[in-house]
Each structure stands twice: as C-alpha cells, then as structure tokens.
Amino acid sequence: xxxxxxxSCWGGDWGLPSxxxxxxxxxxYAKFSGxxxxxxxxxxxxxxxxxxxxVLVSEDIVISQPARILNFLRKQKYNADYDLSAKxxxxxxxxxxxxxxxxxxxxxxxFWIEAENYCSVTKPWFASRIAFPLSLYLPGKMSREALNRxxxxxxxxxxxxxxxxxxxxxxxxxxxxxxxxxxxxxxxFFFGDTPTTLDAFVFGFLAPIYKVCFPRVHLQEHLKxxxxxxxxxxxxxxxxxxxxxxxxxPAGQDTADANLQKLTQLVNxxxxxxxxxxxxxxxxPQHTPRxxxxxxxxxxxxxxSPMSRLSP
Numbered sequence: 001x002x003x004x005x006x007x008s009c010w011g012g013d014w015g016l017p018s019x020x021x022x023x024x025x026x027x028x029y030a031k032f033s034g035x036x037x038x039x040x041x042x043x044x045x046x047x048x049x050x051x052x053x054x055v056l057v058s059e060d061i062v063i064s065q066p067a068r069i070l071n072f073l074r075k076q077k078y079n080a081d082y083d084l085s086a087k088x089x090x091x092x093x094x095x096x097x098x099x100x101x102x103x104x105x106x107x108x109x110x111f112w113i114e115a116e117n118y119c120s121v122t123k124p125w126f127a128s129r130i131a132f133p134l135s136l137y138l139p140g141k142m143s144r145e146a147l148n149r150x151x152x153x154x155x156x157x158x159x160x161x162x163x164x165x166x167x168x169x170x171x172x173x174x175x176x177x178x179x180x181x182x183x184x185x186x187x188x189f190f191f192g193d194t195p196t197t198l199d200a201f202v203f204g205f206l207a208p209i210y211k212v213c214f215p216r217v218h219l220q221e222h223l224k225x226x227x228x229x230x231x232x233x234x235x236x237x238x239x240x241x242x243x244x245x246x247x248x249x250p251a252g253q254d255t256a257d258a259n260l261q262k263l264t265q266l267v268n269x270x271x272x273x274x275x276x277x278x279x280x281x282x283x284x285p286q287h288t289p290r291x292x293x294x295x296x297x298x299x300x301x302x303x304x305s306p307m308s309r310l311s312p
Contacts, residue, residue, distance in 0.1 A: 004038065005076075007069075009054035011041035011129060015212045017241050019125070021107060025066045025204030031240040035078035037146040042129045053057075070197060080196050088191055092198045095183070096192075098176060099205050105150045106173030106219055107205060109166065112146035117214045141193040174222050180206075181226040188235065195236070207233045 007030070009023030018024045030037045038278070042053070056063045056072060062071050074081075080087065083233060112121045126142070127135040154165050189195045190202065209219055210233050224230060 005056060006040055007037045007056050007222075008040045009042070010126075014123065014213060015237065016207055019208055019212065020053065021104075021204045021208055022066045023204075024207055026054050026056070026069050027068075027202050028132070028195075028236060028240065028263065029070055029080060029200035029255055030078070030202060032077035032080040033073060035073050035076070039040050047274045052074050053145060058100065066201075067188045070200075072147060080194075080200070080276045081127060083194065084191060084196060088196075092196065095180075095198055096201050098179070098198065100178035101153070102172040103205050104155055105169040107209060108146040109148055110209065110216075110219055111212075112143040113150065113166075114214075117216050121212065121214055122203050136148050170218060173219055177219075177223055177229065179228060184232060186228065189232075192270055193283055195240075203236050207237070 007023075007026060009027065010018050010020035013020045016024065017027055017039075027037075027039065030033075037056075052064045054064070054066070054069065056069045058072075061072070063072050069231045073079075081092070084092070110117060112118055121138045123143075130138050150165065150169065154169055185192055187193075190198045206223065206229060209223055210230060214220065
C-alpha cells in the first residue's frame, strides 16, 4: 500500500481551488494523474507558512517546488504523461519554459506589484489566511520577492525604468497567450483528449488571471478575447474540480447523489425484508390459499409508499 501523501498549499476563492499558481499546478496534475493527495490549505490555524508552498509530505519525505513534486508523483506511478511521445515531452519542456519566461512576470505584477490590485485584493486576501502577527509582514515580503524576481529577469538593458519593464512584460504575456491559444486550437487539451503536465502548468498560470476579480484587469481582458483558453480553464474546473463557471458544484448534482443513495438504501432494505418473508413462508405450515383483500389506493389513484415520497 502506497504511503499517504499530504499537500500543503494556499487555498482558493473566486471559484478556484487555489489562487496560487504553483499550488494550482500541483493540484491539477494530481487530479489528472489520479494521485490520492490529501490537501491542507493555509488558514489561521495551520502552522506558520514560510513562502515555499506548495509542500508535499509523504512519510519522512518533504518536497517543495512544483517540478520536484510532479517528479515525485511520477516515481510513485502517477504519471499523466505516460502516452506522450519524445517530441511531445520536449514540447512540454519548451512551453513550460515559455510560461515562466513570458507569462509569469506579468502574473506576478498583476497580483503583487500593481498597486491597486495589491492593496484592494492581494494583500487583504493573503493576510486573512495568515496568523497574526505574520499577517502584517508576510504579504509585503511576498510582494518584494515578486518585484525582485521580475527585475532579475527583465530589469537589465535596455529596460532600465520600472515603467519600461512593465510595458515589456505585458507585451510578452500577450504574445505568450496568443501562442498558447494558437497551439491549443479546437482541441480539449494541448496533446489531444487527455490532460498532461503541460495542461496542469497552463491551467495553474491562466486560471488566476482569468477568475480573480481585480480592479485593474489589463491582462485578464486580453485573455477573455481568447475563448478557447477560457473554455480550457472552465472545462478543467468543471470536470476535475467539480466546479461550474460560477465556481459552485454542478446544479443538482449533490441532490441527485443523495437521492440515489437513499434509493439504494431503500431497495436494499426491501430486498432483505422480502428474503426474510420468503424464509418465514417456507418454514410456516401450509394452509389453503385464501383470497387477498384488494389494496386501497391513495389519492390520485397511486399506492402510497416510501418510494413515491422519495425526492426525484
């Protein structure tokens, strides 16, 4: 029996299982590969976060960073890329590198650097999930780390000012979205009908841009002009996280499941009762059959029974 695996990550909102791209990537891959992860989301009662989420724990093994976590899951035989060819595997690595180079800086800027978004959405949301007094410090630390990461990759010549850097990262991000849209085309996933590692990474990067309600939606507006990428995110939320476009469970699904369970229990009880009656009849003395009294019907001409009272 495989050792239990627990994933600690940032939680979700706006119809997403997580707002954190890296956490969302790992959660999606686990769904695609069938890995039985127990997910623990950050809240005020959880241990102090250190900014290295997501973290996978299996017995005495502790792993952080999405690429390492996915490699560990593959070694445990949870492989979403099993049917990929060598060329498709190479394409996967190339597109992930493209996401990290072209789209990630704009994603970080949207969440952590854009002042209006950070002050009205990002900072209060993350602070509400962190225990005091770290809630006063950690969001600012994460914002500074995001800025340093952007400047490290985009702040060299010929882009010297932050304004020039901002303009360039959004141009790169739009170009990346256009390339992803063209590559996906009319397919359900990037390599056909089955999701793979690339789909997990693309979903992890796109879904927060697509779903979070920011006051400044510069990149979100461009994404929503690419309907196949929006449909891609919605399909994964619906099929693998059982969330609709609005972020709720499919309408009536829980009720239908509950009714089916009730019906199954009722049928089993009646079946057991019939078996007991048969046994009693076989063991009882035999008498001449007598005519049965006609059953009276309830109003409307139908026999009243528990089955008729069960919700549809």
